[in-house]
Amino acid sequence: MRQATMYHYVSGKEDLLAELLESTVTPSLTLARRLLADDVSPAERRLWQLCRSDVELLCGGPHNLGGLYLLPEVRSERFAGFHAVRAELKDAYRQLLAATDVGKTLGKSELALRTDLLFGLIEGVILIHRSDPERPVSAFAEATADAALRIAGI
DSSP: OOHHHHEEEEEEEEHHHHHHHHHHHHHHHHHHHHHOOSSSHHHHHHHHHHHHHHHHHHHHHHGGGGGGGGGGGSSSSHHHHHHHHHHHHHHHHHHHTTTTGGGOOOOOHHHHHHHHHHHHHHHHHHHHHHHHHHHHHHHHHHHHHHHHHHHHHH
């Protein structure tokens, strides 16, 4: 796409960056909402599904869009929409963890800590994947989901 054509769709670089950032979170949030509404499947299984799917989304594309999270510009108020969607996704992780057998035994601060660790692992896969981009994403996603549940104590 030529630059002039791109600016027909977005008004500037920050808008493009915001759109790219939100595209890395919105599909996971949609799935998370569906998993939270599922009252039949065990919470452990639903949490694992969210972790696996999130890793596949972050690592499955041709470009490492999750690496954009690390840009200093992303901390600015301009990206409040991305931060709000990301915070809602993180809270969905917390809710799913809280619904597990282990999560039901955790105090508020311990639940918050394990959520931070679990969410940090999922978002951190972009750095691990970058070191070996030829690794099959599906196997990487399943192994990461397994590791996330171990971190959570499941």
